[in-house]
Amino acid sequence: MVRSVVLVTGAEGQLGTALRATFKAHAFLVPRFYSKAMLDITDAAQIESCIKADRVQYIINCAAYTHVALAEQAAANCFKVNSIGAGYLAALAAKYRIVLLHISTDYVFGATKGRPLKPNDSTDPWNQYGRSKLAGEQLIATRAPSFYIIRTAWLYGEKGDNFFTKMVALAQKESTIHVVDDQIGTPTYVYDLATAIWEIIENMANKTHYPSGIYHYTNEGVASWYDFAYAILTALPHRCSVAPCASSLAHLTRPYYSVLSKASFREVFQMKIPHWRHSLSICLKRWQDALP
Template identity: 45%
Template sequence: MNILVTGASGQLGNELRERSNLYKTWNFYFTDTAELDIKDLSKVEEFVAANSIETIINCAAYTAVDLAETNKDLCYAVNVTGAKNLAIVAANKKIQLIHTSTDFVFNGVHHLPYKEEDVANPLSVYGSTKLAGENEVLAICPNSIIVRTAWLYSAYGANFVKTMQRLGRDRDALNVIFDQVGTPTWAGDLANAILQIVATKKTGSEQRGIYHYSNEGVASWYDFAVEIMQLSEIDCKVYPIETKEYPTPAPRPAYSVLNKAKIKSDFKLDIPHWKESLKKCILAIQNEQ
């Protein structure tokens, strides 16, 4: 099976690459903008045809949440037009498309974990474009799968874990928001889940539509930061602050915990708790240093 992975230099793309050698009969094509610009429909058509692609895993996204408030055109081009182009080609070629999305499609006023059928109402340009991308994918290629995730981190690239480690080593104390609640998600676990979905779909299963995936458990950014310092053995005091004390250009959902019952049932996934996965990621970071 020939699999195209877009956005391959990002956190999820790198975790997929790391696991690709476990699938000996699958041939992966890892691309980023330099190899394949998904904003250009003709380029996508050419690449898929030339390489006989049978599955597309779209990890490409404009994810700079605050910069998106002013870089609206680029954010839209990647998150909406790019997703639409992949869906057009997938539909025309009758190939599998797995598209990644975000908890930021919700406004965060819920008090129970969000289910896939809950009404989306994004607060930011980033969230709005990701929702628009979802809608394009589902309208054009209804057999596709959309996986929404949250609070992604890994040993690759820039993310909250590595930022906290860097700041914690430089400072005696940090202030971190405690009134935004979600679930930290290791991109390695998400990569495993997506590859399991690909394997299941290969058998001709009928699952389609939107799914939620994050690690298990619930945390605030403050809780997350405290755990990072403890596991990294960094002597830095973390103090809780309210969102209003740390204003950002783009508003964030106050509560974006995802209900994962559907994906666990349909794809027989065993999802680890976020603290267990954080231990694995921090060990991976330490091994790279």
């Protein structure tokens, strides 16, 4: 069987790290993990050089500018990575007949619809980060003949810089933490997403055909940030309480209701998605097991 090379960009980030950790030995899949220092996706010549050297068949693009607040003052740099860089990957994927799997975000949506958001719902991002990610999606859809855009949200894990690790850190020095209770979505355990991505790639390498397009993946269920924080903090050994507050006080600019509908993902890829509370229990156990 011919071995397929999978190029993973942004390999030092949260999802890239999880992809490395969840990859299982395959006779026909060979991953190549590239950090930002190793591969700058805003340099088309550098991308092409990697593609030719490794004879790449699949690209998983985890590289992104993700500093949402800073993006308001650094829009040019944000768009360079999230839009122009994504466009380069798409154009080269078309040139070399590569399957491109690209990670996007719930920030592409704007005003709440009061129901789970579908991949074909209208988009109207409220900030520069969301606009840059939407522009990247549009370039991919017009340039890459075989693409899978996966929008996700509220990524977390027991390591790295994310909501879970921030709550754990704050619990060790605060008696009470204030968390917004009027923004609704779904926490996504990064290792669940990484595992799902590998299953998609593996199935495609085994000649399973999936229609190109935009899909949504988060864990199942619904929560506010307060709900998520409460579930974390009440499971920790530290004595710390959580109190609700309004998002207007936290100066947050994201959709108030950004629950993503996974119906098309489940139907097309035929995967069972874990509930966020189940996955959080796994994350907490892994965190506890790693304590000295």
